[in-house]
Structure formats: structure tokens, C-alpha cells
Amino acid sequence: MSVKENALSILALGGVNEIGKNMYVIQYSNDIVIIDCGAKFPDESLLGVDLIIPDISFLQENKEKIRALIVTHGHEDHIGGIPYFLKKLNVPIYATRLTLGLIELKLKEHNLLGDTELIQINSDSKLEFGEMVLDFFKTNHSIPDCLGVTMHTPEGTVVHTGDFKFDLTPMNDQYPDIHKMAKIGSEGVLVLLSESTNAERPGSSPSEHLVGSHIEEAFMQAKQKVILSTFASNVNRVQQVVNAALKTNRKLALIGRSMVNVVTVAIERGYLEVPDGMLIQPQEVDSYAPERVAVLCTGSQGEPFAALSRLSSSNYRDMSILPDDTVILASTPIPGNERDVSRIIDNLFQLGAKVIYGSGTVTGMHVSGHAYQEELKLMLTLMKPKYFIPIHGEYRMLHQHRLLAESVGVEKDHTFIINNGDVVDIENSVARQTRKVAAGNTFVDGVGVGDVGEIVLRDRKQLSEDGMLVIVITLSKTERKIVSGPDTISRGFVYVQNSEDLLKNVNRLVTKTVNDLQSEKIYRWNIIKQTIKKELGQYLFNQTKKKPMILPIIIEI
């Protein structure tokens, strides 16, 4: 990206037209600041892919200009890409105390701790990079210690909200700093980037405090063990579970690696208060009276290898769910996870448990951490931006957010709905979206980063749907004829024992195809292979309506 001197440019490398892998770039003149570096979990169409991270080739090309990675909060879609990012680029990371703790956990897992400068900031910090001056404001979200970012440039002020809601009765004094936001707005905002997750939802999101009273009530009524599953990162909700356990005189066991990790960091850093002696090990659970113990575990999204799933299928060594235990799913399934969550609920009922589940507003066991429409309008009203870029959402959310912006006075053509890679340039207070840089998905598969792509995934898709057929033929170079084979190996296609006739016909067809070619004096391997693929593919599709991958292997001796 060739940027003019004294020009301001804004772009996303991830996070727009999607939920996940947030990464935003603000450049003024020759200084680049990155906001967030998230990951995204693949949907079922990305066969075998473990994680998706942003394509950072634009940053690699401009690495000498990068001054900082600012991280707004400690959720996976904002920090999950950091280890992969650091393997390519060494950039100092700025974040609050809890967020840094969670980043450190991640770097430790990847053996990267110590390689990069980690700088703790808070909402009063001020940072200068070239002619950019950054300061911050407190927001409230489903994890503590969140920041919005204000970037003052000679061209004007850019505000990035991070993830937020306006919870005015928050846990642990995590009030959104409305006064500071108002002041920023009064001083003039050139561009606002605001998150759009719940832009489709009318009204305002309920306070996290409401969840607390429902958890407490469930703990009171439970006659046996209570098992509660929620996102480990929702430290405020964890605090409410601790409070309910305390009030009902229960010990608390933690199950699930991320639950143990996050709770440990949160206690160490002062974001979670747990009385001494309350925490017990999972294997101690059974030694307490059931009405004196509770369990807090991961897996509320139905993840097959997480604690709740293993507990529900009696596949966890240290303790069991017994009849009349109470299981609480303190979350709402993210679209795509409903089936896995439902399967767990079925299993829990079969174990005889009392299960409290359903969408959060029905059970009162979950509230969203993201602003609804009225809150988004409040942010827009506080900031009064000249230009608006809705971020952090799929297209329909960005679209609805644009309508909200118009409803509170942002001019119609002053909202930019961008794709990842689209650049908004602002010069002399006029914003234009005209150019594009490289952006996209980088797939993490096993330890490989970027070593699978569309061709590999297309092959996996074909293999997954109809399997494959390997055909091995040995040809004599001198006699120009088949000396052994065809031998057929079928995987993922049909049961061999049920399909003997089919496979015999396959062999006959391949033999005939090869013999015909030989008699026409066609000996070139690639022609023989292509012809086998074509003839056999046609035959198999007619017979089975399947299109297995056909791999002819020719050995010449």
C-alpha cells in the first residue's frame, strides 16, 4: 500500500463480513498501528482445518512501519492469532493486565514467551507513535478489563470501540466510561469503528447481574451436585458462580484446561475473588456430600472433547453426573453448535440429571456481552462521528448497523461497509474507499500454517463425499501389455464385500480401456490415466451416482 504523506488510512484484515479473526489496521503517514489479532473457528465446510487466522501479507510487506499491536480484550477472536502473527512479525503488544495474562498463557503454549515485548496499559495510558497519539476508554463486555481505543491524528480522531455493551449495573465495578466517551465525542470524531454483533437485536441487552440471581436460585434449589458450564473467559460469570457456591456452602471444582487456566490468571491478577479452601480437585468431588459441592466446567458450546461433553457421556474419569444432579448450561449455542449442544442435553437427561437449558433470555442463565440496537445508537450518539465503519459482524449485521447510524444522524453516504482488505483513505477530511490490499483466510491445520488451501480442501471434499478408488496396473514396456492388475483399492466408496460385481466390472473396464489404447499404439501414461479416469468415472456414476476420486497408478517394467 503506497500511502501519501500525511494521509490517514483504515482497513480490516479480518472481522468484517464474518464473526471472528478481528484485525484492524490504522496508518497515518509512515506509522501503522494494529488493533487486535484474532482467530476464528472453521465451519464444517473447511474439512480438517483447525483454526483460521488473518492473511497478514500486507503487514509483512510493511513491517518497518508497524509500531504496535493494541489488544482490546482477551477473547479468542481478538487474541487467537497472536502466536502465529509473532512467528512472522515481532511487534510490541499493548494490552491491559488481564488481557496480557491471557496472551501470556497463549504464548507459553507456543513456547514464544519472552520473544516479544508485552506492555501493560490501562484506560489512563497515553501512547505516541509518530504523529499518532493513542488514548483509551473503559468499556464493559463479557470479559473484564476491556478497552476502546482513541487515535488522534493530524487528520482527525479515529475511535475503535472494541467489543462492548452498556451494562450500567456491572459486576466488579467494570463501568463503561460514558463521561470519557462523551468528551471524545464533544471534541470531534472523524471516524468511528463500532462492533455490530447484535445489530439485529432491538432494545438493550440485559445486565450480567440478572444472571447472578438466577444462578443463585438454581444453587439454592439443587438437592444434589450442581454442574455449571460457561465460557471460561467470562470471569464475571465465574465470579457469580463462586458467590452462589459460597452462599450455599458448596466447594467448587474446576474441570477443563481453559477453565483452570483462566481462573488461575484471573485470581492471580485480582479479577476474581475466591475464598481460601473453596476450590477442590475434580477427584475430590465424590468425597463430599452432593449438596456441598459444585462443578464449573467448559464445553457449554457442545465441543466434543470439552469437559461437559465428556461428563455427559460418562467419559470422564474423576467424577460422574448422577441422577438428580443439576446441570446448568449458562450460555446460548452459537449458530452451528445447536446439534452438539442438543446431543449433550439428551445424554444428561438420560443420566437422570435435571438440566437447565434453553436460550439465555428464557432461563435467565445467560446474557449477551454485545450491545443491542439501543446501545449501539447510544455509542453512535456519544461519538457523533463524521464517518462510520461498522465492524465485527456478518454483512446483515453491518447493514443493520448502518441503518442505526443513519437513524441517529450519520449521513447516508458517510457509512462504509467494507470487506477485509478494502482501504478507507481520508485526506483533507474526505473519506474514500477506492483500493484494496491482500486479505483473506490463512488456515492452520495441525502444525501447518497456510499449507492447506483450496485445492487440498477440494480434494478433501471429494474424498469425504464419495471416497476414492486406486487402480494399479503393471505394464510391460517390451511386450506392451498388462502383466499384472488391475488391482483395485477402495476407501470411503463402497463396502468391498457388498460390491464384488461392481469391482469385477471395474477391473474389466480398466483392462479393456488399456488394451484398446495399446492396440491403438497409445502408450503415454498421462493419456492412459486420463482415459481410465474418464471411462471409469462415467461408468461408476451411471452405476452408483457417486463420483469417487479415481487414482490410476501405472508401473512400467
Add this chain to the structure above:
Amino acid sequence: MSVKENALSILALGGVNEIGKNMYVIQYSNDIVIIDCGAKFPDESLLGVDLIIPDISFLQENKEKIRALIVTHGHEDHIGGIPYFLKKLNVPIYATRLTLGLIELKLKEHNLLGDTELIQINSDSKLEFGEMVLDFFKTNHSIPDCLGVTMHTPEGTVVHTGDFKFDLTPMNDQYPDIHKMAKIGSEGVLVLLSESTNAERPGSSPSEHLVGSHIEEAFMQAKQKVILSTFASNVNRVQQVVNAALKTNRKLALIGRSMVNVVTVAIERGYLEVPDGMLIQPQEVDSYAPERVAVLCTGSQGEPFAALSRLSSSNYRDMSILPDDTVILASTPIPGNERDVSRIIDNLFQLGAKVIYGSGTVTGMHVSGHAYQEELKLMLTLMKPKYFIPIHGEYRMLHQHRLLAESVGVEKDHTFIINNGDVVDIENSVARQTRKVAAGNTFVDGVGVGDVGEIVLRDRKQLSEDGMLVIVITLSKTERKIVSGPDTISRGFVYVQNSEDLLKNVNRLVTKTVNDLQSEKIYRWNIIKQTIKKELGQYLFNQTKKKPMILPIIIEI
């Protein structure tokens, strides 16, 4: 199943602990009646499987006893298995006029029309099979012409509700016959089988009539074309769309094969009234003023090849969605389909359309066809059964339905939550669940029925996640050494061009493995293959954290 003389047995071959492939079997002495023969769509874990139908081996073993297949209504999960069933068993089919029309469509597609006796019945019909006497009662559901089934046997009366709700202001006079149900209940019901789809939902389902007023309002407000997508089989909703089009003076085009088919059958058989000249062809749409035309199409569940998906991606030849057109999704995504539906909504917004979407109760554009809790309690109260078998639902739904039954007086141990294949035997008015017959899933994949199973699917899963590596080696029998290869073919594993070093090391490792074995005078192919798989699998996992399928191929010359 060896049944005693004069004994009554009830079982499900599909439909319990699942939504889909409903098939229930009632046997008295030597006479078997089957109720429904449905199919089910596979979830994403069943790679490449097109359709799931019940395993009918129990029926094949008892074919001389089967007297009838009674079909309660024309939905896929009740009729979708019929073509596959008829290829194995020739059984007369009894159903109402519309249901038979939809079954005939299906048989025509499979070239089976005329092979089997199709007998039209209505709610006044009476059928006798041995000592069983069957009669029927009208119910209301999201498709017209639905029946409940009453089976009188010397042992007592068995009632099967079919799918139902209590819509007391229904479309087209499809009133549930509450008086007849009350009479059946008064005369005594031994066993009730009642559907459980919405057993988790409190209250009563709204009337289909409410949808009509919302559709009409949207048609009134639309300034351009209206495109409405719903289930083709919901003939009553289609009628309301026709009415709204009539009221707003719009022509109506139908897009999607099943929409055209179902509407044609419904008009022919008198379940749908469409004024002459109202229907136009899709390619005529653009020749009308946009405010004078509407489109009714399939694909409301986000099916990738259905009409709405193609329209939303501008991938449909005959007409286009233009800015300011109104698109209505008159349905709620079935769990698992949310992502596909969301993608379509995103695309529609990008085309500039006004999109009316969201859960049915919010937009008023959809109501469920299945009874909520209060309606299920009404059915249980009307029927006053001694024994209760909740059907048509996943475990948690059956479980909640059991609690509802208890709440209206069914004795706690008189409810049987069964699995497919579990038999409930009733003798001397006492029900017991003690034995099991073969039951399960038969997969339809292409034209193959039952030719894929767990091994094939396991292979597909491995192939889909990590791909495969074929290793070809040619060994000399006389010299006992490798004469050519190893040659490596990688598909769905890694990009070859990015992984040259890895693949070189693979070749080195295989060569060494084979040479080592040869020098130890180990020549047996299966040992060589096993050793290659083990060594190479270990190496590749260490290097890549992937586990591709490894297929060593040895040619001996």
C-alpha cells in the same frame, strides 16, 4: 419377533430419539400394520450420505404378516422412505387424497407408479386387518389432510396421533376433530402414541391464520417485487400467499421443482384455490411491473441448490432480485441450517433487497405445525390413555413429554420412552418393554441403499480431515530390493509444491524402512505395509500433527 397369539406389540423402526424417518409398527397376533415410512436428512457427520431411511429387516423377516402401510400425512419424514421400502416389500398403501398425490409424485420419480396398490381413505374410513379394526380422526398440521389413527384390538385401543396441533381457527376448514377424539377417549384408550416435537415449548402454538395477516401487510407495503420462500408442502401458507397476491393485484410465479409439483397436485386435488390466469412462468416475471408481481419459491432452509439460494447469489437465469425488492423468509431455520440461511440473508442484503427474516414469532411470518405443551396436554387429556409412548422427537423432547403426561394424570411407570427397535408388549392389559428387534439407519448414497456403513464413513472422515498419501514401491522378487519408487501421491494432505522437503523425507523413510526389512529377510507384504504405515504415520504426525490415510502399494516383479 415371535409373538404370542392374541398379544399386542408396538414398536418404532424410526422416529424416536430423532426427528425424522418415522415408522411405527403395530402387531396384533399375526397381523402387522405399519404407520408411516419416512426419511431423514443426514447431518454433516455422515459424509456424502444423501438420505437416511429405516432399517426394515424386521419387516422383511415378517413380510407375510404385513397387511398395510398407513400414511398419516405427506411430509418427507413420513413418506420419504416409501420408494426404498417398496423396492423390498410390496404392501398396499392407505392415505388421504392429498397425501396419496404426494406419494404418487415420489413413486413417479422412482419409476414405481403402478407397482403397488394405493388406497384412498378419509377420516370416516374403517379398515379391518385380522382382528384389528382401524378408524381415523382429523387433525390439523402444517399440511392439509392429516389423520390420526385409532386401532381397535381385542387387547384394547391404540391411538397414533400423527403430527398435529390444535389450530382452532385453521385455514380451509381443517379443524381438528376434537369431538371424535373425546369420544375415542371416553371409550377407553389402552396406549397413546403422541408426537413430541414441541414438548419443550410452553404454551400453545399460534394459529396459521396469524401468518396470513403478516404476509398480506408485507405485500401491501412492498413497492417492488415480493419474493416469498416457504416449505412447498405447507399448502395452507401457499394459499395465504395466493390470497395476498390477489388482494394486491399481483401475478404469481413459482420457482423450485417441489413448489411446482406440490402446488400442481394441491390445485388438482382441490386443496388450493388459485384464480385462473394468476400463475405466470418465472421468465415472464420481468415483463410485468415490479409492483404487479410476486414469486413463491423453495429454499427457505438455505438448501444450497434450491431456488432462494440461487436467486440470492444471482445464479438463476430466468429472473433476478433487484434493489428494493422485498424478500420474505416465511420459516424458521431448523437447527443445523442457520449458517446456510444466514449466508442467503447476507447475499440478499448485498443485492439491495429488503429482507424480512428472523424467528417466526418475531416476524409473524411463520408458526410451527406442531403442538406446544398445552396442546400436548389437551391431547393427553382427551385420550386419557392407560399407557403412553411419546414418539417423534429427540430424547429431551420425549422426556419433557413424559413429564407433561404425568402432569395430567398418566401414571409415572406407564410411560415408555423407547428406542427404535424396542418392543412394548401388552398382554392382559399389562404393558412391558423387554425385548428388541433389529432397527437402525440405512444410508442412501447415490443409487446405493445400504452399501455404505460405518467403515466407509470412518474412512471418509479420515480422508476429509487429513487426506491421504499413496506410496508405490516396486520390488524385485529375485534381487529382493526396490527397483523403482517409492513414488508418492498426496491428495487432501498438503500442497505438494509447498512440501517438497517433507515428501523427500517421506521417500527416504520408506526406502529405509523397506531396506531394513529386506536385510532382516522380512519379505511378507502385509508386514512391509504395516511397518510403512506405522513408521510413516508416526513421522508425519510429529512433523505435521496430521494423520493422513497411508496406502502403501507394493508391486513385485
